[in-house]
Amino acid sequence: MSLHPTTPAFKENAHRALGDTELQKALGHVQGGFINKRAAAVERLPEFETLRESARDLKDHVLAHLDLYLEHYETQVRAAGGQVHFARTGEEACKTIVDICKAHGAKSVTKGKSMVSEEIGLNDAIEAAGMAAVETDLGEYIIQLRHETPSHIIAPAVHLTKEQVEADFRRVHSHLDAARDLSEPVQLLTEARGVLREKFLAADVGITGANFLVAETGSSIIVTNEGNGDLTQTLPKVHIVIASIEKIVPTLEDASLLMRVLARSATGQDMSVYTTLSTGPRRAGDPDGPEHYHIVLVDNGRSSMLGGEFEDMLRCIRCGACMNHCPIYHAIGGHAYGWVYPGPMGAVLTPALIGVEKGGNLPNASTFCGRCEAVCPVKIPLPNLMRHWREREFERHLTPAVQRFGLGIWGFFARRPSLYRLATSLAMRVLGFVGRDKGRFAKLPLASGWTQFRDMPAPSGETFQSEWRARQKERRS
Amino acid sequence: MSARDDVFSNIRRSLGVTGKEATRRAAVGQRLETTPRGPVPRRGQGSAAARMATFITEAQRVSASVVMLENAAAIPAEVARYLSECNVAPVLRMGADARLAGLDWAGAGLSTSTGRSDGSDLNAISHAFAGVAETGSLIVLSGPDNPATLNYLPDNHIIVLAVSDLCGDLETVWTRLRRATGALLPRTVNIITGPSRSADIEQTLLLGAHGPRRLHILVTLG
Incomplete structure (x- = not known):
């Protein structure tokens, strides 16, 4: 089996x-x-x-x-x-x-x-x-x-x-x-x-x-x-x-x-x-x-894992603490991972043992909350290793086209900080204005994956960056 | 190439080594030779009295019972009392350990037999090689003196520990063990910490899974 x-x-x-x-x-x-x-x-x-x-x-x-x-x-x-x-x-x-x-x-x-x-x-x-x-x-x-x-x-x-x-x-x-x-x-x-x-x-x-x-x-x-x-x-x-x-x-x-x-x-x-x-x-x-x-x-x-970017995973002593503390594991249990090793350690080890083509889904099943790394008795940087797998998956064009397209757009803006600030502040202001009455959205274009199951809260109109700047200024004065 | 050669050459290729590097060999040789200790928790340390107190606390925490006896001669009477308290027949299986074989069992009303267990024994007694204060653990060595089957098959397991064999930590046990047995360890070194248990059904902790349901520890002071 x-x-x-x-x-x-x-x-x-x-x-x-x-x-x-x-x-x-x-x-x-x-x-x-x-x-x-x-x-x-x-x-x-x-x-x-x-x-x-x-x-x-x-x-x-x-x-x-x-x-x-x-x-x-x-x-x-x-x-x-x-x-x-x-x-x-x-x-x-x-x-x-x-x-x-x-x-x-x-x-x-x-x-x-x-x-x-x-x-x-x-x-x-x-x-x-x-x-x-x-x-x-x-x-x-x-x-x-x-x-x-x-x-x-x-x-x-x-x-x-x-x-x-x-x-x-x-x-x-x-x-x-x-x-x-x-x-x-x-x-x-x-x-x-x-x-x-x-x-x-x-x-x-x-x-x-x-x-x-x-x-x-x-x-x-x-x-x-x-x-x-x-x-x-x-x-x-x-x-x-x-x-x-x-x-x-x-x-x-x-x-x-x-x-x-x-x-x-x-x-x-x-x-x-x-x-x-x-x-x-x-x-x-x-x-x-x-x-x-x-x-x-x-x-x-x-x-084959020795000497490479996944060598740290070989420190694992199979205690299970990472899965015990994982919000994803808590929600879906171990069988959904589909093979022998579940949870964060499984998300890193499985692609290494059965290949990223078959196991590449697992490193995506993480909120990157970091609890797994915080409790690991041999301090394996699990979120980091999952990130490496995501990169590999992307490099090998295994990521779905829509996701690649979205990441491409985000990458375009992320490399141009002033454009990024302009675009996000515009978007937040528009969303804040449109959602000002209800305070949430039941439907949003491009976000059906989210809104199909729950409402998206409406933003206050400010971006994280602008709020951060304002707070830093306040603290200094 | 054989599987063995393939595995070794894969490891060496990945690590970028040949296996002949003098510095690597020296590092490994030295570690095996000097057996350095890692950080040892303070919990098991302290005076003999402090270690004893810690041992009792820790053993009780893992659901073992502990009784102190003036000397080894008091063992049969305590065993008889304990078995009666457990409401089981006064029968006892043991190995050839001289520290147990010479005691007056019949005088305490106990019927004893010697040798390994075939699974039909209700009660067994073993003599520990050492105890560990830090975790309330006992170390029992396999062999004709204390057959390994006695640790796992009977329902009630009684283990005797001489107070002079109580160590603070496992590291001290290893030093003593190397001195006692030389390079070749006994077939099994059994570290026992409380009676058998399982929490595999709905995380409910239950005693007496496959091994003994009860563990009774007798510490002899003389």
Whole structure:
């Protein structure tokens, strides 16, 4: 599913999302919950701003030395008895993973939450090879039952209400008593716990993502609250880690720095419940753990982003704070973005990974309010990067003709300041005069995109520039 | 070219490097060698007493319960009391950790068994390698002493922490860990901060998702 983006139809997607009452009800949970919890966690840690700066510098250091840290990481994984695989593309990564599963005669595969696995369409590849892939994160499990993609990178089922989840559980868990009460979230959780416990114990292969890969020790780190990632990787005889190449950090100290900003930015926790460092397979004398440990390192377009204007995006640690604070995300949710990564980070990353021809709509879906950049734990200049994409789209003549025409006219005046002042002051005076009675316009030529849905307030007759000048003069005198 | 070679040459082409630059190699070598610390929050610092107080506050904030014990000999009685309070059978699964194996469990009316969990255990006890005051976290190392399955499968997890193993921050834990285990870490280093939880349904926070529903911490002072 994730391989076929609906991103080119972003406008239709967004329109549909705005009219979806069930979705709008569910999205109400995003605003209060995430924003307030993050603010409280930040408030409690006076060093947070310093940590953000250090986190940014650390990621920049890693990206500038990525080849060398990857080499060291690879050596350390092998020294611990693990196997390292590289994949240029998503397809190659899927094939590598399916081959490992087949080699072990796997029938059932459990999965911890992994965004890169969504990016490469791993579940479809596993199922096409005749094996069952079971998502074990509660949110991921729910959307898998619905054959949907995640609508949020850390809360994949945030677009659903509990009534929708109840209906899905009744449909799929048909072996359970039909008269059972599932009206409360706790009852839904308990049921999922029971159903998935059997899957954990029966799985032949467990696949997890990685929040960080530690070069110093050759460890992969996963961070979860549920404990599903740990059950996924501890119980089967094979553990496969899938991670993109930019997840590398040099040392355990560096991982600790990023952990301090990750959970706070994501869920407002100081620390997630389970942070697990995994280094190679089970050791001699170990009573549990996998006998085989594989890491599949996925490039899929990232190496081309290095050294260019979108390199900053590779600092992203996938916390989701940018979408939690985005007015566009609040209005339309994650699915409208049409691929795997929604919100501001998705608007920058998607065109880089699937091309500006398909993903070019997303960087336009921004008010440039700047909240995403203000909360980003690694200080990615998201609005600026979206602006770069808009420029690229314009340069490549992908922007619609009417828009190009409008921008051309604006550009003509903007390059001639005195003409600009004259034209705008004339326009404002005319509009102010015409709209003086009602104070608003229900219809305006060239502005139907706006007036179709709401009135345009009538200007007071002055331009911003003239008012600014007047105020500056007042202040000086 | 192999996928590996292609990925490396792409990275190097984009960065405009060869991978042989002495200055870059030195920067990486030095960071891996000296493992410099980033900014460490003040919250976990201070005297041993201050660290203890912070640890308890933070562990309780994440819904763990904490009890202080005079010495390790007091552990079985406290475990029996706790399990009875939880209204569960007095059975307990544990690893081979000598700090736990030598205690008088039967004397406290507990029936114990040893080894990994197969998913049928109600209660388990582990001994922590260290604790972190800053976040109320416990570090449990996998292996025969404390099998990793005990951290995740049982409903009720009890973790013992010796007060001398309480560190202010994770950075101090890493220094101690390198000293204790050498270059190769145990298969898993588990950092546990409270009992399992999920907020995936309508952002309602619920305890006991896939892992333990309860986490009880015993800090031994002697």
